[in-house]
Amino acid sequence: MNSKQNDGSRWICCPVCGSKTRTKVYEDTVLVRFPLYCQKCKREMRVDVVQFKMVKSN
Numbered sequence: 668m669n670s671k672q673n674d675g676s677r678w679i680c681c682p683v684c685g686s687k688t689r690t691k692v693y694e695d696t697v698l699v700r701f702p703l704y705c706q707k708c709k710r711e712m713r714v715d716v717v718q719f720k721m722v723k724s725n
Contacts (some may be wrong), residue, residue, distance in 0.1 A: 681705035682712065682723055692716055700724045 679690045686707040692698070698716040701724075705711075713724040 677719055679703060679714070679716065679721060681708060681710075682714065682721065683710055684708040692719065694718060 676691050676693045678687045679692060680687055681703070684705060684707055686705060688703060688705055690701075690703060695718075696716060698714065700713045700715065702711055703714045715722050715724045
């Protein structure tokens with residue numbers, strides 16, 4: 668995840684192709700098994716996000 672914003676938020680990047688998605692998170696955002704969809708590679712995957720750290724969920 669990258670693309671830092673001035674308001675302390677970041678856009679989630681696709682773990683497959685690295686493209687920026689339409690989902691924005693903040694430092695205190697916690698996502699568990701979130702269905703993340705990438706417009707570029709047309710895939711949906713489940714991810715966990717805690718303190719800007721993202722991992723693919725099983």
